Amino acid sequence: MMNKIWGVFIIxxxxxxxxxGNINVVNSEILSCGETVLSMVLKLFPIxxxxxxxxxxxxxxxxxxxMSIFLYPITRFIFPDIPKDSDVISLITSSFVFNMFGLGNASTPIGLKTMKSLKNLSGSDVASSSMITFLVxxxxGFTIIPTTIISLRMMHGSINPSGVIIPCLLASLSSTVFGLIIDRLYRKKYV
Amino acid sequence: MSNLILPIIVLFIVFYGFFRKVDIYDTFVDGAKESFDMVFKLFPNLLGMILGINIFIKSGFLSFVLGFLKPIFGVFIDLVPLCLMRPISGSSGIVLLNNIFSSYGVDSLIGRMASVIQGSTDTTLYILTLYFGSVGIKKTRYALKVGLLADLFGIVSAIVISYFIFK
Structure with a gap:
């Protein structure tokens, strides 16, 4: 997917x-993009x-x-198919908590581990309903602290870099709820 | 209000660690060290993305295409590339957000909307590929449909919510 998009963009x-006749602009873009990235990365780094x-x-x-223990009952409700004695529920909850605090990188390994456990439960190469719910x-992207955006806003000299936290929270909360609802609808349709 | 959120979270976490008798200082330094690894991984990805996207934009092709869509999207036209690329790649989202900040200003309505769009959605296609690919799932059933519908809803609610908060 990325191969095609990237190739098409450049070509x-x-x-x-x-x-x-814009080839000069393209030329200078090729020469300067490294510097642009370096300054972006240097400014994202500290925060x-x-x-x-x-x-x-x-x-x-x-x-x-x-916090994961606190969220356990909610996770149970969202994933009704998972057996009670399974440790998958706690894996799902911790992955969710890590995501919530903007620790995407830390949550990926947990996410992959969760997928593996879910696959062990279903034992086939067709995505199970729980897998899809987990994916949704x-x-x-339910996040309390969108770290990258705050640092990018600081870098551009925003007067209120953290001012987007509340709207981000509201928007991601509503898309999470919406996602879970249509997931439920599809789940019933596909049984 | 927003200015309180970060200090309160930092206070809460440090306070909790302090009373749990964790070596908070060493732990902090230890955690901060992990950022080196993240930055090293981020650099090549951003470089590739900025090369591709900026050539595409600066050549004038993007504005050529967006010119046709302008009657539909009006002032929000420059949010369209962000909305389209966001589900595909995280670093392209950062690059496009950076461009919007440069051309509209970070505290403009468009700049803030773009921040909220980027902050409240995630890279659906990437996560789908990675998560299902890692365990060898071949049939993903309705996963992509639900994921993209949720993204669309997320983008629309990001625009509506930030419009009412920031207008």
Whole structure:
């Protein structure tokens, strides 16, 4: 997927630039894009480091685990197919909690582990309903702290970099709820 | 209000760690170290994305195509590429957000809407490929449909919510 999109972007861009006389702009873009990325990364770096440090405290002190226990009943309700004695529920909850705190990178390994356990439960190469629900939960991106966006906003000199937190929260909450509802509808339709 | 959220979360986490007698300082430093690895991984991805997307944009092709869509989307036209690329790749979202901030200003309505769109959605196609691919799922049934519908709903609610909060 990415191969095609990236290739098409560059091919169309260069060819179109050539025929419309914008080739000089394309040329300077090729020369300067490395510098643009470097300055972006350098500015994203400090706030990422800070946030990962704070979140490590939350993880080591057991705070994230405590939140997972708190969310357990909700997860049970969202995943009715998973047997009670299975440890998958706690995996799902911790992956959700990690996502919630903007720790996408830390939650990916847990997410993959969860998928493996879900596959063990279903034992086929067809996606189970629980897998799809889990996927929806991950892709609606429910986040309390959108770290990257806040740091990008700081980098552009925003007067209120964290001002987008509440609308982000509301929007991702509503898309999560919506996603789970249509997931339920499809689940019934496909049985 | 928003200015309170970060300090309160930091306070809460540090407070909890302090009373749990965790080596909070060392743990903080330890966690911060992990960012080196993340930044090293992010750099090549962003580089590829910025090369592809910026050539595409600066050649004039994107504005050529968007010109046709302008009557439909009006002032929101520059949010269209972000909405289309967001489910596919996270770094392309960052690149497009960066471009919107540069051309409209970070605190403009469009800049804020773009922030909320980026912050309240995720890379559905990437996650789908990665998660299902890792365990060898061949038939994904209705997963893509539900994922993309949720994205669409997320984008629309991001626009509506930020319009009412920031207008």
């Amino acid at each position: 169309i861009g260069v060819v179109y630039g050539f025929f419309t 990422m480091a800070l946030w990962l440090g704070i979140m490590k405290i939350a993880s080591v002190s057991g705070l994230l685990k405590k 939960l991950n892709t609606t």
